[in-house]
Amino acid sequence: MQKVNLQEKLSLFQEQWRPKIVGELNGQHVKLAKLQGPFVWHHHEHEDELFLVIKGRLCMELQGQAPIWLEPGEFLVVPRGVEHRPVADEEVHLLLFEPAGTLNTGNVQGDRTVENLERI
Amino acid sequence: MQKVNLQEKLSLFQEQWRPKIVGELNGQHVKLAKLQGPFVWHHHEHEDELFLVIKGRLCMELQGQAPIWLEPGEFLVVPRGVEHRPVADEEVHLLLFEPAGTLNTGNVQGDRTVENLERI
Secondary structure (H helix, E strand, C coil), X not given: CCXXXXXXXHCCCCCCCCCEEEEEECCEEEEEEEEEEECCXXXXXXXXXXXXXXXXXXXXXXXXXXXXXXXXXXXXXXCCCCXXXXXXEEEEEEEEEEECCCCCCCCCCCCCCCCCCCEC | CCCEEHHHHHCCCCCCCCCEEEEEECCEEEEEEEEEEECCCECCCCCCEEEEEEECCEEEEECXXXXXXXXXXXXXXXXXXXXXXXXXXXXXXXEEEEECCCCCCCCCCCCCCCCCCCEC
């Protein structure tokens, strides 16, 4: 059993859009990610996703409703089935909480899909 | 769908040792809690628990191993079955992730047990 320091883990990688697993509990993963620019529109059939901003500002675009801007210390749960697209003008650092095995691009597999996430 | 600002939610309550539910996803709850002093030794039969420190310093005492001190921006997952006791010399603010229905005192029901957690 070891504690996890979020800043220390964030210092271990620079790649954007490749979440890293930093914790696991109850079949869920805690991940850290660095994002910049627009992602792809997608949804998750069976998984709700939590996005907690650690640094920067994230715009979560959502189908059928106004985008939601998240600042550090703010989180949003995007329920399963809801089309969404994270966008960040400048690099944003995020903590994600979602079921183990959740694909970053959900129903849209392509260039941006990352399988076999690294644990750091 | 609404974002949650952790500091705003923390400003809504003062009671210590009574976690509040601030989010729900995949059968898990996101909770906020304020703790000070020693809690009771306990474990959870079926639930792993994540403790993320937002403010202050938490000492997690663990049976059979050295205590683990957590500072802001650090988290610890206490696996199911592991006897533990959180202790805080000064008030600490925490974010908890754990399955919905997890009792704060685990296997030890008593004065410190809080049932029917409030949602804020």
